[in-house]
Amino acid sequence: MSEAAELEVAATPDPQISVRDEDERINLEFIAAVEAAIQAQDQFGLRALASDLHEADTGDLLETLNADDRASFIRLLGDDFDYTALTEIDEAVRLEVLEDLPTEVIAEGLGELDSDDAVYILEDLDEDDQAAILEELPYADRAQLQKALDYPEESAGRRMQSEFIAVAPFWTVGQTIDYMREARDLPDDFYEIYVVDPTFKLLGSVHLDKILRTKRAEKVTSIMEETRQAVLATEDQEEVARRFERYNLVSSAVVDEADRLVGVLTVDDIVDVIQEEAEEDLRALAGVGDEEISDSVITIARSRLSWLVVNLGTAVLASVVIAFFEDTIEAMVALAVLMPIVASMGGNAGTQTMTVAVRGIATQELTGRNMMRVLNREILVSALNGVALAILIGITAWMWFGNYGLGFVIAGAIIINMLFAGLSGLLIPIVLDRFNVDPAIASSVFVTTVTDVVGFFAFLGIAALWFSLPM
16 A cells, blocks of 8 residues: 555544443544544545434534634535535534624525425524525525514414325325325424314324225225314414423324314424423523523623622611611620521422422422412421521520520521512512513512511521510
């Protein structure tokens, strides 16, 4: 073998390198091989490594690569790059990748995707960029995607797949089977056949298992089921996800206001919705908005600053309460040592109740019918925990400072603050929800304010009364 040939073989990455390590993370050796292939502009080597990856693995790999290498990775893979991988990555990374790719390349890649995946990629772009990409697509595809983009954000119309199988009510099972065998533009995955009238009004659906078990001469209407769980295209995706969970659905028809079939939602789309909504609520509880791990420093700082300013205002309010009892604190410095305990315990208890309440509101498990029962439960739980903690911290304070009065003071404050923590943790999310304010976003600030103010006021107020009494 010549020296040049040996160098060429040595530069070719090993396609047998494992994609993920034992911890299910992208293998560092694999990443290094991909980066080496990109730097060498080795199209053959990169395709040997990455052309057969699942779109989820490709998405993770894209997020791991340096920003400068991502577009090169896609260009080198060419037709072997599955644009579905762009649905698996953070929005910030996806936008950076799309900015670095020519419009015609993006349009060609999106044209190979199911409509729901294409819409998912397009919806975060500016309207001008959307229009430029859509202009490169055939008219039928362009009209289909534009129709989906016209639906409200986070609606069923944005998540639906426009490719589906619909047949006339007079068709037989045999005709339906022959059509599915011969047609070229069928969805990649489908679970039901839909029956529509000449105006495309949805009449019902037939599961694939019934099609396979029925004789060819039977009409589809004889085995058709009335579609009771059809989803309106403008319906919020969270409500749709809840319906899938409640009725154990695998797929569901999507209709417009005139009951015309316009698309279908499948369980894989709903799993993504459930994950998105859960992450959104989790971030909202912490006051970090729609922040992604790939966002820039400025974006993250701007996202967090607004709620930090609100928290600053509530902290000032708590400080005003403390200043009101300045003379009491000066008379006994031990009060300043114990104050944070009362506020901290109330804050933690309030957060526990608030988390349960926000989840109950989101899942519609907390309603007007059971609110009083839940409220009574939280009062009893807060009272029991308050008494237990009061005994524990009261004895500790007594032994610590050698003053039994301090033990009684902090014990009483703990019980009062725990009761208010339970009440505020439940009632504040309910009230916010009644005023159409997202309780996941706003509850934590108000609950923390209540527990801080009540905790400090109760502790210092009881202390002022107790130590003013003649002993």
